[in-house]
Structure formats: structure tokens, C-alpha cells
Amino acid sequence: MPSTLDNRSAATDTAPTAPPDTPPAPTAEHPRVALVSGAARGIGAAVAAELHATGALVALLDRDDEGVRRTAFALDPTGRTALPLAADVSDTPALRAAVARVTEHWRAPDILVNNAALSVPASIWDVREDEWDTVMAVNLRGVLQLTRLCAPAMRDRGWGRVVNVTSLAGQQGGRLMGPHYSASKAGILVLTKIFARELAGHGVTVNAVAPAVIETPVMDGLGAEERAAMSRAIPVGRLGQPAEVAALAAYLASDAAGYVTGATFDINGGSFMR
């Protein structure tokens, strides 16, 4: 477990400096550098692929070492534009080492996508304390720490994009994935706004995407009947695709989205309309 002091150093190591007047634009020699957590599969892998397709150099972070190597290799077998990083987002020293590796390899990330998460289905009456703590450490503290490790360089550079992956469960108190999962995703909505306020004056935007029922490996356990019932309950009439979430995340990570910050974008087939 990281100590309080350890956590504090992550936040205060990097005192604010004035951003440059003209933030650097990406060029062929200096493309954007993106870091995507939970990138071995599912939505994270789709986001990594989409950012890579836009010309970014992409660091793929996941606790699944073999999986993330495979996904990075699929993007670029030469390894020049896709870098696999094995780390658990609940392990702050490992995150610090991973960000340092990206910085040495290319430069500090311009774009961070906080996507890694886990769920442990349980009812609010019987969720265990250790499970609660684990889910919070991965899903919520991981976002806090990785953002604190990456955002100062974005702020100093005067350009940055942070995209946090939350969930409809965090907006509506969904029970399916566990109360700790939903509470952690609700926490991300608040962290998104706090970081957005902190960084808005420095060319760094922080937004969230809130998907629901996206066809990733977490859905593999569903039978055909369950899948059909789920689809019927969604106004659009089908499950979402990881590439659809990736397209939204890539927009939020683009130059075009510079006036969007502190926002949450629903991507749920119409399941929740504000």
C-alpha cells in the first residue's frame, strides 16, 4: 500500500508553472503521446487502437502482461508506436514507474485515458470490506493517482486531455456489478469535475464517458436469451460496440474538443436520458 507521504509526493512533486503561450501541435516528428489503462482488451484496447489510428504514440497499460503485449503487438509489431506496460493501477509505485518509462521512451503523455476497472458482483448487504477496498483502489484511486502522475506535465506544456471511463451504473446506482463498482464509478464523475476545474486554465481538459452494455469480454458469460433480453431493454435495440466508445474518447482527446471539460458523455443506446 502506498503511504500517505507517497501519495502526497505524487501530488506535490510538480509545482505549477506557467504554460507556454502556444501549446505545441502534434507533428509527424512529435505526435501526441497517449497512455491508456486497461488496454489489453475490451474498450481500452479499442481506445488504444483508435488513438493509434489518429497517429498517436500509444502506451498500453494493463495488469495482464501477456494480454497487453499481444494487443500492443497487433497495433505495431515493430514496437515503435505502441508500447506495452505491465502495471496494476492500484499499485502507485508501479504506476509511477510506468509513467517514467513512457516519458523516457517518448515523452510525458499528452493524453491519458483512465479505463481500467474491475467489478465483483455482490449485494450491498453482503459485500465484503476487503472487496470494497480492492474495487475502490483499482477503479477510483487508480484514476486519482494516474491523473496526478500525468496531468502536471500536460499542465506545464499547456495542452492535455484526460478521458475517464465511468459507467451508467455510477449515474444510476446500478446493482448488477456490485455497489462498490457503482460507487467507484460515481466517484469518477466527481474526480472528473475536480480535475477539470484544476486544469481548465492550462489547456488541459478532463471529461468522462459513461457507457452501458458494451460488447466486451465481460459480456462473454451471457447466454443468447439474456443477451436478447438486454437488447430489448435498450432503446437502440442492441448492445454497444467498443469501437463506438473509442470514437467518443478519441473526439474528447482531440484538439477539436478544447472547449469541452468537466463533462460526462452518455453512450448507452438511450438507456438513460437526462
Ligand SMILES: NC(=O)c1ccc[n+]([C@@H]2O[C@H](COP(=O)([O-])OP(=O)(O)OC[C@H]3O[C@@H](n4cnc5c(N)ncnc54)[C@H](O)[C@@H]3O)[C@@H](O)[C@H]2O)c1
Ligand atoms: N462493457 C461494458 O458494458 C461497460 C459498461 C460500463 C462501463 N464500462 C467500463 O469500461 C471500462 C472497460 O470495460 P471493459 O468491458 O472493456 O472491461 P474488460 O474487463 O473487458 O477490460 C478491462 C481491462 O482492464 C484491465 N484491468 C483490470 N483491473 C486492472 C488493474 N487493477 N490494473 C490494470 N489493469 C486492469 C483488465 O486486465 C482488462 O484488460 C471499465 O472502466 C468499465 O467499468 C464497461
